Each structure stands twice: as structure tokens, then as C-alpha cells.
Amino acid sequence: MAEEVRKLLTEKEVDERIRTLGEQISSDYAGQSVHLVCVLKGAVFFMCELAKRITVPVTMDFMCVSSYGSSTKSSGVVKMVKDLDEPLRGKNVIIVEDIVDSGRTLSYLIKMLGDREPASIRLCTLLDKPERRVTDVKVDYTGFEIPDEFVVGYGLDYDQRYRNLPYIGVVEFTKESGIN
Ligand code: IMP
Numbered sequence: 001m002a003e004e005v006r007k008l009l010t011e012k013e014v015d016e017r018i019r020t021l022g023e024q025i026s027s028d029y030a031g032q033s034v035h036l037v038c039v040l041k042g043a044v045f046f047m048c049e050l051a052k053r054i055t056v057p058v059t060m061d062f063m064c065v066s067s068y069g070s071s072t073k074s075s076g077v078v079k080m081v082k083d084l085d086e087p088l089r090g091k092n093v094i095i096v097e098d099i100v101d102s103g104r105t106l107s108y109l110i111k112m113l114g115d116r117e118p119a120s121i122r123l124c125t126l127l128d129k130p131e132r133r134v135t136d137v138k139v140d141y142t143g144f145e146i147p148d149e150f151v152v153g154y155g156l157d158y159d160q161r162y163r164n165l166p167y168i169g170v171v172e173f174t175k176e177s178g179i180n
């Protein structure tokens with residue numbers, strides 16, 4: 001099987017949407033500061049672009065959880081791979097995710113990080129696949145709702161590849177074009 005990537009959202013569409021999300025967050029948190037928590041690795045491109053568009057004071061931290069092997073379906077098991085470096089106590093935390101699929105990763109994270117006594121905790125995701133939701137999670141900021149298709153680019157991977165694409169695309173599997 002060979003793969004092809006079909007463009008779903010252009011670089012311009014993604015960048016414009018991130019700019020709008022940044023403006024919205026800046027106005028919602030006017031007079032305060034925000035502590036962005038990046039869920040590695042997928043959210044890293046999104047969080048960097050978003051942080052550049054936020055005009056209130058920003059601090060950042062990074063964590064890594066894994067719920068996927070190399071397949072395209074959620075295993076339902078969330079494992080902590082790398083914890084945050086700093087405490088969350090008293091901070092206005094925004095968890096920044098690449099995509100909400102089943103919702104299992106985020107519901108686990110909200111509970112775990114919520115226990116660390118932040119002043120507030122909100123969720124921001126670049127992409128949301130609402131059709132696939134298994135666990136109910138309230139997302140405060142969403143870039144785009146997309147159909148139930150496996151997407152890559154802008155940080156999202158398929159088996160660790162394609163993260164560097166500057167747009168969002170859908171992976172399509174095609175029969176190998178016969179090389180003989
Ligand atoms: P959830 O726990 O099922 O919501 O899965 C969330 C995580 O699964 C995301 O943070 C991604 O790392 C990964 N994921 C879900 N859907 C996709 C996709 O379409 N492309 C790439 N990764 C995905």
C-alpha cells in the first residue's frame with residue numbers, strides 16, 4: 001500500500017484561524033496572564049504559532065502523553081511519557097492539543113492537571129473530530145471541526161511522519177502503482 005496526502009486545510013486557512021484564536025484568548029484573558037501547556041509532540045507547531053498571536057503575558061510548559069502506537073485508532077490507554085517541569089498552582093492554564101478525537105487523552109489530562117490547583121483550566125485544540133467522541137469533554141477554543149478522517153501535518157503524524165507539512169492533509173491509502 002502506498003500513501004498520498006490530500007489537502008484539507010491550506011496553510012493560509014490554518015494561520016488565519018490561529019490568529020483569530022490568539023485574539024480571542026488575548027481578549028478573554030485581558031489583564032491576566034496565561035500558562036500554555038503543550039501536549040507533545042503533535043501540538044508543538046500549533047502552540048508556537050498561537051503563542052505568537054497572544055498579547056497578554058504567556059508562559060509555556062510541555063508534557064508528553066501517549067495513547068497511540070503506530071495505528072490510526074485510539075487504544076484508549078493514556079500513558080504519561082514526560083510530565084510538566086513547573087507547578088500549575090494559581091495559574092490560568094490552557095491545555096493546547098493538536099486534535100480531539102475520542103476525547104480520552106483530554107479528559108485524562110483535565111483531571112490530572114486540574115488536581116494541581118490551577119486558578120483556571122481551559123482547553124484549546126487546533127482540530128476536533130466531534131463524530132468520534134467517546135468521552136465528553138468541553139473544549140473552549142477550537143480551530144476547526146473536521147470529518148472523521150485521519151489527518152496529518154501541522155504537527156500531526158502518521159507513524160511519526162508528515163508532522164512538518166505546513167498544511168493539514170488527509171492520508172489516503174492507494175494500491176502501489178506497479179513497479180516491476
Ligand atoms: P483521543 O484521546 O482519542 O482524543 O486522541 C487524541 C490524540 O490522538 C491526539 O492528540 C493525536 O495525537 C492522536 N490523533 C487522533 N486523531 C488523529 C489524526 O487524525 N491524525 C493524527 N493523530 C491523531
Ligand code: MG
Nearest residue numbers: 039042098099
Ligand atoms: Mg496529541
